[in-house]
Amino acid sequence: MERQTGAMSTQRLGEAIKRLRAAYGVSGAGPAGQTPGRWTTLVDVVAGAAKPSIAGSSPVALDRPEQLVDLPVEVLQESLKTTGRDQRRAGALQALANWWPGDDPDESWCEDHERRRAELTAIRGVGHELVDRILLLVLGLPTMPLSRAALRVGCRHGWSGLEFEYDEWQHLFQQAAQLADSPLPETSWLINQVGRLHCGSRPRCDGCPLEPLLPEGGPYEPE
Numbered sequence: 001m002e003r004q005t006g007a008m009s010t011q012r013l014g015e016a017i018k019r020l021r022a023a024y025g026v027s028g029a030g031p032a033g034q035t036p037g038r039w040t041t042l043v044d045v046v047a048g049a050a051k052p053s054i055a056g057s058s059p060v061a062l063d064r065p066e067q068l069v070d071l072p073v074e075v076l077q078e079s080l081k082t083t084g085r086d087q088r089r090a091g092a093l094q095a096l097a098n099w100w101p102g103d104d105p106d107e108s109w110c111e112d113h114e115r116r117r118a119e120l121t122a123i124r125g126v127g128h129e130l131v132d133r134i135l136l137l138v139l140g141l142p143t144m145p146l147s148r149a150a151l152r153v154g155c156r157h158g159w160s161g162l163e164f165e166y167d168e169w170q171h172l173f174q175q176a177a178q179l180a181d182s183p184l185p186e187t188s189w190l191i192n193q194v195g196r197l198h199c200g201s202r203p204r205c206d207g208c209p210l211e212p213l214l215p216e217g218g219p220y221e222p223e
Helices: 006-024 038-046 075-084 087-099 108-109 113-121 128-138 148-156 166-179 183-199
Strands: none
Touching: 006 166, 006 183, 038 087, 038 128, 038 148, 075 087, 113 128, 113 166, 128 183, 148 166, 148 183
16 A cells, blocks of 8 residues: 655645544643743643642642752652642653743744754653644744654555654644644644544544545555
8 A cells, every 4th residue: 555645645634634623623722721931831731731620739839940940859749749740740840940941931042943852852751742742832833743643643544654754744744734724733632632532553443533534445554
């Protein structure tokens, strides 16, 4: 089964994004109630938003990055757990607190895409997808978080392949998002939503909004 050409792949992925928007809406796109350039947005992106149903009183103020830098990691873990966040992110969050320049960072600092990417990639516990999510949702830079869902959707429909370089994946999703008139935070959320519901380690194509776009022989599974 052969993958489609670049232009056709972009067009089909753009159609897929439109189908996903019609199926899921856009209510979950981006951290709820948060804006780029804020430390609190970074906390939500890295460790998840607080869960009001289980959240208690945090031992430390998570909205004050300068207080987290020298904090014992066990205390930060407890604070994350108490607020319903992912305590496994404590070490990464502490390192990011040391990296963070302060709320409303200078525009030139935010726009230095490659330098910020290199700095984030060097932080232990911050993988490539999380780097992209920070760049997109916290710094407002145009990048697509390449989650497992994004890779699976692209490969299984024959629009891309695992041998694609990072820049090729970025070009595919960014161009398709433009065709669909979909902001990248929305596109990322939609792709992850269909990944969670239908495109996990084993595809569940029945009832998927993207089922009509599958190749004739079914989903393409690269070796």
